[in-house]
Amino acid sequence: MSQVLHTPPPTQTPVRPPTGHDLTALAARHGLSVSGARPSLPEYVRQLWARRHFITAFATAKLTAQYSQAKLGQVWQVMTPLLNAAVYYFIFGVLLGTKRHVPDYVPFLVTGVFIWTFTQSSIMAGTRAIAGNLGLVRALHFPRAALPISFALQQLQQLLFSMAALIVILLSFGVPVAASWVLAVPALVLQFTFNAGMSMIMARLGAKTPDIAQLMPFVLRTWMYVSGVMWSIDKITHSDHLPHVVTVLLQINPAAVYIDLMRFALIDSFHSSSLPPHVWVVATGWALLSGIGGFIYFWKAEETYGRG
Secondary structure (H helix, E strand, O other): OOHHHHOOOOOOOOOOOOHHHHHHHHHHHOOOOOOOOOOOOOHHHHHHHHHHHHHHHHHHHHHHOOOOOOOEEEEEEHHHHHHHHHHHHOOOHOOOOOEEEEOHHHHHHHHHHHHHHHHHHHHHHHHOOOOHHHHHHHHHOOOOHHHHHHHHHHHHHHHHHHHHHHHHHHHHHOOOOOHHHHHHHHHHHHHHHHHHHHHHHHHHHHHHHHHHHHHHHHHHHHHHOOOOOOOOHHHHHHOOOOHHHHHHHHHOOOOHHHHHHHHHHOOOOHHHHOOOOOHHHHHHHHHHHHHHHHHEEEHHHHHHHHOO
């Protein structure tokens, strides 16, 4: 009887928990895949193209709702850059005397403000594209690049809406309609490509570090001051007091390049001699670098958006 009581229990083999490799093999065996896994780049482009109607509708809806609470509504799309231009005219044109060195200073300034606002607003909207739409990102499955691209498209729509006021200002100050106005179309296409790429870059950075949205207004304000919005880069770079490297950096500054292209297209007193060397090549290069590079950079983090 005591022999039975003191018999040790049979030894049990411990159960080994499944490893990551085992779980991966099990999922593959049953045809399972990671939720929100990043597709290949060609497949990602195909998915994005399939949702082009959503991108357009989303951009239009955001534009319509932007000033829905204001009494003047969509009028603020034009009033905001015009008020900024009025402030810059008083400070730079009148107090600092910048207008004395620039023919057709008011058309020059207003064109610069409108085109700069397009880039500035696209980058700021892109910075919050993911972080500000986490509910949409977590609830629905779609290519996340649709969000920053739609915000860039929204800003393009706003610019086109504002161009009517810009044309009125140009005609009011004696700028004639010219065949060169057609050049505004390829210039805007290149700028939109650049802005969309920058919007995607900032969307990825903003999704990982939301505090970047608080820093960007200071960065963009500094960028604006060196982009020739209120003054002529051509006049400054032709002086002898600037180092050569500074002159080159001012001339290839992408924001300044697109502003100068639009001034050349719309203002007859802004001659080709005022443009930086190889301006169309530089503008195309920036558009391709930002558009393609920004798209790939955003795509590489596709499966991380909305997590954590």
